[in-house]
Amino acid sequence: xxxxxxxxxxxxxxxxxxxxxxxxxxxxxxxxxxxxxxxxxxxxxxxxxxxxxxxxxxxxxxxxxxxxxxxxxxxxxxxxxxxxxxxxxxxxxxxxxxxxxxxxxxxxxxxxxxxxxxxxxxxxxxxxxxxxxxxxxxxxxxxxxxxxxxxxxxxxxxxxxxxxxxxxxxxxxxxxxxxxxxxxxxxxxxxxxxxxxxxxxxxxxxxxxxxxxxxxxxxxxxxxxxxxxxxxxxxxxxxxxxxxxxxxxxxxxxxxxxxxxxxxxxxxxxxxxxxxxxxxxxxxxxxxxxxxxxxxxxxxxxxxxxxxxxxxxxxxxxxxxxxxxxxxxxxxxxxxxxxxxxxxxxxxxxxxxx
Numbered sequence: 001x002x003x004x005x006x007x008x009x010x011x012x013x014x015x016x017x018x019x020x021x022x023x024x025x026x027x028x029x030x031x032x033x034x035x036x037x038x039x040x041x042x043x044x045x046x047x048x049x050x051x052x053x054x055x056x057x058x059x060x061x062x063x064x065x066x067x068x069x070x071x072x073x074x075x076x077x078x079x080x081x082x083x084x085x086x087x088x089x090x091x092x093x094x095x096x097x098x099x100x101x102x103x104x105x106x107x108x109x110x111x112x113x114x115x116x117x118x119x120x121x122x123x124x125x126x127x128x129x130x131x132x133x134x135x136x137x138x139x140x141x142x143x144x145x146x147x148x149x150x151x152x153x154x155x156x157x158x159x160x161x162x163x164x165x166x167x168x169x170x171x172x173x174x175x176x177x178x179x180x181x182x183x184x185x186x187x188x189x190x191x192x193x194x195x196x197x198x199x200x201x202x203x204x205x206x207x208x209x210x211x212x213x214x215x216x217x218x219x220x221x222x223x224x225x226x227x228x229x230x231x232x233x234x235x236x237x238x239x240x241x242x243x244x245x246x247x248x249x250x251x252x253x254x255x256x257x258x259x260x261x262x263x264x265x266x267x268x269x270x271x272x273x274x275x276x277x278x279x280x281x282x283x284x285x286x287x288x289x290x291x292x293x294x295x296x297x298x299x300x301x302x303x304x305x306x307x308x309x310x311x312x313x314x315x316x317x318x319x320x321x322x323x324x325x326x327x328x329x330x331x332x333x334x335x336x337x338x339x340x341x342x343x344x345x346x347x348x349x350x351x352x353x354x
Contacts, residue, residue, distance in 0.1 A: 110140025164191030
C-alpha cells in the first residue's frame with residue numbers, strides 16, 4: 001500500500017465512529033487522481049497553506065488596525081491559533097485532525113482589510129452598486145477557494161472542507177450548540193470543532209491584546225467569568241478545551257457544559273462592549289477605514305480598466321459584474337496595501353524641482 005492508503009486504513013480503524021474519514025470523503029467538484037502520499041484532507045490543507053490569500057492574512061487586521069507593535073495578533077496568527085486549538089480538541093476526541101486543520105486554515109481567507117469594520121464598509125460600498133448583493137467574509141472565503149485562487153481556477157477542495165469554511169461564523173451571536181441551531185452547523189464534527197475553536201481563540205487573544213494595548217486590565221473583566229475560565233490566558237484556553245473534551249460527543253454533536261458555555265458567551269459580550277465597540281480607542285479609526293474602502297470602491301467603478309484583475313477591457317461588463325470584480329479586489333487587500341493605494345490615488349504629493 002502507498003502512504004496515503006496506510007493513513008486511510010489507520011483512520012478507519014482508530015478514529016472515532018463520528019469522525020470524518022478521508023477515504024469516505026464526498027470528493028471534489030472536479031475529480032482528480034489521488035495523491036500517493038497525502039489523504040484528500042491533507043491535500044486541501046496544503047493547497048490552502050500555499051495559497052496567496054493565506055499569505056495575505058499576515059497583514060490583515062484582527063482587532064487593532066495595522067498594528068505597529070510586534071506582539072499584536074493579525075488575521076494570520078488568529079488563524080494559526082484556531083488551527084492549533086481545533087487540532088488539540090480533535091486529537092482528544094479522536095476526530096480527523098487534518099480535516100479540522102484544513103477548515104481552520106481556510107476559514108478567514110475572505111476577510112477584507114481592517115477587520116470587521118472593513119467587512120461592514122465593503123458590504124455597504126458593494127450594495128451601493130448592486131442593491132441585491134452583500135458581503136460576508138465567510139462567503140468570500142468560499143469564493144476565494146472555489147473561484148479566485150489559481151488565477152480563477154480555484155483550489156478544488158473537498159466538500160467537507162468547503163462545508164466547514166462556509167458554516168464557521170457566528171458573528172456577534174452567542175455560541176449555541178442546541179438542536180434548533182442544526183441548520184447553521186457544519187455537517188462534520190470537525191467543522192463544529194473549528195466553529196467553537198474560532199470563538200475560543202479570538203475571545204482569549206483579543207482580551208490579551210486589549211490588556212497589552214492598555215484598553216483593559218484583568219481587573220476589568222467580571223470575576224464571574226474569570227472564576228469559571230481562569231485568570232491567565234493559558235488557564236482559560238485549557239478550561240475551555242478540557243470542558244469540550246470532558247463533555248465528549250453527544251447525539252452527533254460536540255458539547256460544552258452550560259456553566260462554561262455561559263462564561264464563554266459572557267466574555268464575548270464583555271469584549272464587544274469594552275473593546276470591539278470601544279468608541280474612543282478601537283473604533284476611533286473606523287470612520288477612516290470606511291472612507292478608504294468606500295473611496296477605493298468608487299474609484300474603480302469609475303476607472304474599471306485600472307483594475308488589475310478581470311478582463312483587460314471591462315467596457316462590456318454590466319455594473320453588477322464590475323461591482324463583483326471590485327469587491328473581490330478590495331476584499332483581497334491587506335491593511336497596508338489599501339492604505340498605500342488610497343494614499344497614492346487621493347493624497348497629493350509635494351512638487352519637487354530637479
